[in-house]
Amino acid sequence: MNPPFFPNEEMDIYTLQANDNDYDYYGAKNEYVYKETIQVDIQPLSPTSSLREFGKILQDTYKVIFNIDTEISDTDQLRINDTKFEIVGSISTWNHVLPHKEILIKKQRKKVE
Structure with missing residues (x-):
């Protein structure tokens, strides 16, 4: 199915x-492992949407729309x-006219391995 x-x-x-195989004081160390590459529709979050969602205008924040089966x-x-990028908030699933999932993402500023 193609993304909406x-x-x-x-x-x-x-x-x-x-x-x-790698432990520290807190137990097994976590690491990020590649899962898949998907096609997405990414749009900058407008100042109005940012104010509505967060009560302030955030920089480097985007809305991403992709296939509902992902x-x-x-x-x-x-x-x-x-x-x-990291996901901000919850993942929204829309199953109306054009079924899809939506997320808000924010550019990571901290160094992540």
């Missing part, structure tokens, strides 16, 4: 996985053009 709307980017999904978790790390 107009896919304009490819997004790599990396999922968090425990590394049973398995994604709010702990996944996303990469678009080698830039790392």
Whole structure:
């Protein structure tokens, strides 16, 4: 099934996985492992939408729309053009006229391995 709307980017999904071979004080160390690449429709979040969602205007925040069948978790790390993003809030599933999933993402500012 093709994604709804107009896919304009490819997004790599990396999922968090425990590394049973590497431990620290807290237990098994977690690492991000490549899961898949999907086609998405990514749009900058407008100042009005940002105010409505967060009560303030956020920089480097985007709305992403993609195929409803995609398995994604709010702990996944996303990469678009080698830039790392994190999911803000919950994953929305829309099953009306054009079934799809929507997420809000924010560019990661901290260094993540």
